[in-house]
Amino acid sequence: xxxxxxxxxxxxxxxxxxxxxxxxxxxxxxxxxxxxxxxxxxxxxxxxxxxxxxxxxxxxxxxxxxxxxxxxxxxxxxxxxxxxxxxxxxxxxxxxxxxxxxxxxxxxxxxxxxxxxxxxxxxxxxxxxxxxxxxxxxxxxxxxxxxxxxxxxxxxxxxxxxxxxxxxxxxxxxxxxxxxxxxxxxxxxxxxxxxxxxxxxxxxxxxxxxxxxxxxxxxxxxxxxxxxxxxxxxxxxxxxxxxxxxxxxxxxxxxxxxxxxxxxxxxxxxxxxxx
Amino acid sequence: xxxxxxxxxxxxxxxxxxxxxxxxxxxxxxxxxxxxxxxxxxxxxxxxxxxxxxxxxxxxxxxxxxxxxxxxxxxxxxxxxxxxxxxxxxxxxxxxxxxxxxxxxxxxxxxxxxxxxxxxxxxxxxxxxxxxxxxxxxxxxxxxxxxxxxxxxxxxxxxxxxxxxxxxxxxxxxxxxxxxxxxxxxxxxxxxxxxxxxxxxxxxxxxxxxxxxxxxxxxxxxxxxxxxxxxxxxxxxxxxxxxxxxxxxxxxxxxxxxxxxxxxxxxxxxxxxxxxxxxxxxxxxxxxxxxxxxxxxxx
Numbered sequence: 001x002x003x004x005x006x007x008x009x010x011x012x013x014x015x016x017x018x019x020x021x022x023x024x025x026x027x028x029x030x031x032x033x034x035x036x037x038x039x040x041x042x043x044x045x046x047x048x049x050x051x052x053x054x055x056x057x058x059x060x061x062x063x064x065x066x067x068x069x070x071x072x073x074x075x076x077x078x079x080x081x082x083x084x085x086x087x088x089x090x091x092x093x094x095x096x097x098x099x100x101x102x103x104x105x106x107x108x109x110x111x112x113x114x115x116x117x118x119x120x121x122x123x124x125x126x127x128x129x130x131x132x133x134x135x136x137x138x139x140x141x142x143x144x145x146x147x148x149x150x151x152x153x154x155x156x157x158x159x160x161x162x163x164x165x166x167x168x169x170x171x172x173x174x175x176x177x178x179x180x181x182x183x184x185x186x187x188x189x190x191x192x193x194x195x196x197x198x199x200x201x202x203x204x205x206x207x208x209x210x211x212x213x214x215x216x217x218x219x220x221x222x223x224x225x226x227x228x229x230x231x232x233x234x235x236x237x238x239x240x241x242x243x244x245x246x247x248x249x250x251x252x253x254x255x256x257x258x259x260x261x262x263x264x265x266x267x268x269x270x271x272x273x274x275x
Numbered sequence: 276x277x278x279x280x281x282x283x284x285x286x287x288x289x290x291x292x293x294x295x296x297x298x299x300x301x302x303x304x305x306x307x308x309x310x311x312x313x314x315x316x317x318x319x320x321x322x323x324x325x326x327x328x329x330x331x332x333x334x335x336x337x338x339x340x341x342x343x344x345x346x347x348x349x350x351x352x353x354x355x356x357x358x359x360x361x362x363x364x365x366x367x368x369x370x371x372x373x374x375x376x377x378x379x380x381x382x383x384x385x386x387x388x389x390x391x392x393x394x395x396x397x398x399x400x401x402x403x404x405x406x407x408x409x410x411x412x413x414x415x416x417x418x419x420x421x422x423x424x425x426x427x428x429x430x431x432x433x434x435x436x437x438x439x440x441x442x443x444x445x446x447x448x449x450x451x452x453x454x455x456x457x458x459x460x461x462x463x464x465x466x467x468x469x470x471x472x473x474x475x476x477x478x479x480x481x482x483x484x485x486x487x488x489x490x491x492x493x494x495x496x497x498x499x500x501x502x503x504x505x506x507x508x509x510x511x512x513x514x515x516x517x518x519x520x521x522x523x524x525x526x527x528x529x530x531x532x533x534x535x536x537x538x539x540x541x542x543x544x545x546x547x548x549x550x551x552x553x554x555x556x557x558x559x560x561x562x563x564x565x566x567x568x569x570x571x572x573x574x
Contacts, residue, residue, distance in 0.1 A: 016372055016384070023388055026447065029413055030402050044416035085296040092292035104293060111304050115508035117530040118551050121544035122310030123303070124534060145303045152296060177288060206395035208511045209527065213535055224397040228515045240405045247398040254393040262386040269452065270459040272501075 027251075034244040041238050054245035063218060064246055067226040070136050071250075074211075074222055075204040078143040079197050086151035087193070091181050093152065094159025095167055105156070112149040116209050119145065127214055138214040139222065143207060147200050150272075154199075157271055158192030159185065195268030198261055202254050223250040315544035326541075334545035343521045344546060347529040348553060350438055350513075354525060355506035355557065357442040358449065363499055365446070366453025367491070370461050373454070385455070392451040396444075400515035403444045407431055431516060437523040441512045449505075453498060460494030461487070496565055503561055507554045526550040 035051045036043065058064050093101060123142055132138035162185060170180050186193070208224045215221050221229075227250060230243050258265060318333050320326040327333075338344055369388065373381050391399070406414050407430040415427035430436045464487065472482050510527035517523030519532050530550060534543035 012372060012375060015368075019369060019372070020384075020387060022447070023391055023451075026399075026402055026406060027390065027394075029406055033405060042411050044411070044413055085299055088292040089296035092289040096289045096292075098286055098289040101289070104297070108300075111300060113504060114304070114308070115504075115527065115550065115554065117508065117510070117527045117547045119304060119307035119311055120530060120547060121314045121534055121540040122307030124540060125310055125314075126307050141303065144299060145307075148296060148300050148303070202393060206397070208395070208397050208514070209531065212514070213531060224395050224511075227395075227401060228397045228511075238411070240408075243401055244405070247401060251394050251398050254395070255390055258389050258393040259386055262382065262389065265389070266385065266455055269455055 030244045030248055033240055034248055035241075037241040041241055054241040055249075058242055058245045058249065063226060064223075064249065066218065067221050067223045068250075070139075070220060071205055071222040073136055074139050074143065075201045077140045078147050078204045079200040081140070082144060082147040082151040082200060083193065083197055086148060086155055086196075087186070088181070089152050090155030090159050091185060094156040095162065095164065095185070105153075108149045108153050112146065112153055116146065120209075120213065124213065133214060134216045134220050136220050136222075139207075139211050139220070142210040142214060143204050147204065150203075151196050151200060154196045154268065154272055155189070155192060158189050158196075162188055191264065191267070192271070194261075195264045195271070198257055198265055199268050202257060202265075205254055311544045311547060314541045315548050317541050319539045319541040334542050335549075337542065338545050338549055343524065344529060344549070346521060347524045347526050350524060351507060351509070351526045351553070352557070353438050354441050354445070354509060355503060357438070358445040358506045359499060359503050361442065361446055362450045362453045362502060363495070365450045366455075367457045367495070369450065369454040370457035371487075373458055374461055385458070388454060389451045391448050394448065396448060396511035397515050399444050399448055400512050403440070403447070404431055404516055407440060434522045437517065440516065441509070441523075441525075444512055445506065445509070449502060453502065456498035457491060457495060460491040460498075463494070464490045500558070500561065503557065504554065507557055526553065
């Protein structure tokens with residue numbers, strides 16, 4: 001009996017170690033590769049000394065900075081816009097009862113299930129007609145397609161969890177609707193808002209399909225497009241060192257968000273599925 | 276439901292709150308979607324030929340005979356099935372492992388496990404592409420060093436392993452999501468149920484089959500649906516790994532390349548509607564699969 005318990009404990013430890021290794025090794029290898037250039041790239045030795053040549057090259061040119069600026073602008077505006085539009089709507093859907101409420105919720109669910117390519121042809125025409133093609137604004141506009149339904153859906157769940165007595169009591173005290181939203185509910189729902197905002201930032205930061213489809217030149221590219229399209233500068237040169245350096249720099253913000261706000265992000269992700 | 280209306284008068288306030296969001300959503304969803312449907316039923320101009328005006332089914336007729344389209348269908352379905360099944364099993368296993376750790380350690384481990392999920396899939400695709408490189412890739416080098424391979428395998432360019440490569444990368448990225456949701460499901464099970472089963476002499480396997488699985492099922496089945504819908508629309512990995520190579524294309528990559536590379540918005544729209552149909556079928560099939568255990572039990 002004792003032996004099997006010990007074996008079980010060891011087995012669990014080994015399994016966990018394997019999972020962590022499988023999780024972290026690719027990221028570690030990206031780091032190792034980003035320190036290598038020239039012929040050292042062909043080395044399969046597991047260790048290397050930090051050499052910042054690739055980082056110097058990547059950070060020295062204007063591309064990465066421009067792409068970062070576009071990515072920040074994109075993720076920031078989409079998140080802000082969808083929260084601005086989504087919070088009032090989610091309040092109404094989560095705290096008020098009105099005919100048509102279920103219909104609106106159903107429509108939102110349908111919208112969030114629609115894949116991006118289902119609207120791609122039409123959106124391409126619409127964006128060209130609005131003169132937004134090859135501008136960052138096109139990505140911001142397009143990203144609202146998935147960010148807005150997701151935001152409203154998630155926040156509605158958080159608003160619904162608040163006790164309705166709160167609203168009723170404030171109403172009896174003569175508190176107006178706007179004041180109720182801003183001074184009572186927002187304060188109570190802010191963890192939910194933070195979780196929704198973080199998830200939106202990460203989705204927009206990583207978004208590739210729209211960003212690739214609606215931009216043509218470097219000027220409007222976001223980081224994923226830049227990294228996805230980087231190719232070898234010369235015929236006999238492998239660009240993997242610089243690609244990995246740029247990749248790691250682009251991955252740093254979402255990774256920091258996960259490490260710092262793990263609980264919020266986890267609660268947002270589970271709320272999306274459980275509610 | 277929540278507030279009792281004081282009068283029968285139409286209450287405009289909820290609509291005023293919902294309206295701005297709905298109007299924006301209409302512009303970014305309803306208008307492009309309607310236009311996509313319209314485009315699907317109209318011919319594209321070809322080369323120097325003007326497009327035929329009026330409604331037509333040509334796009335769909337061509338689509339049904341398009342080899343590349345059917346390859347994309349099978350690639351996508353194979354990818355979705357492989358990814359979702361492997362990620363669900365591994366996610367549940369990881370969640371059960373995590374449950375054995377103290378709350379603090381669990382938090383740290385969960386943060387580490389979630390990292391690949393935060394990595395942009397474009398980055399993941401490029402990173403694994405490099406690791407799987409036939410000549411200089413670390414994975415081939417390790418397999419050769421371990422004596423499992425004689426020489427490097429061209430994982431990325433071999434048609435047989437293209438889908439497997441995508442599944443492996445998606446597994447790395449999406450298993451954390453399934454582990455997280457499985458953990459949420461596991462934590463909703465009261466522990467005294469397990470204690471009682473243990474006292475009654477139920478084996479670990481029995482406890483897993485008749486307690487854990489049925490009680491996790493409600494949360495897990497929704498998580499699987501999310502994952503399935505996500506996998507069926509996979510674009511990033513296929514696009515970055517294989518570009519416009521027909522043998523590695525997923526449905527989303529097929530549609531996007533029709534619109535952008537071949538400048539055929541109508542044909543792209545028709546294939547997008549076809550993709551929607553495939554996704555709806557797969558989701559319906561999944562719904563039926565969920566019902567089967569219930570039917571077996573009741574019969």
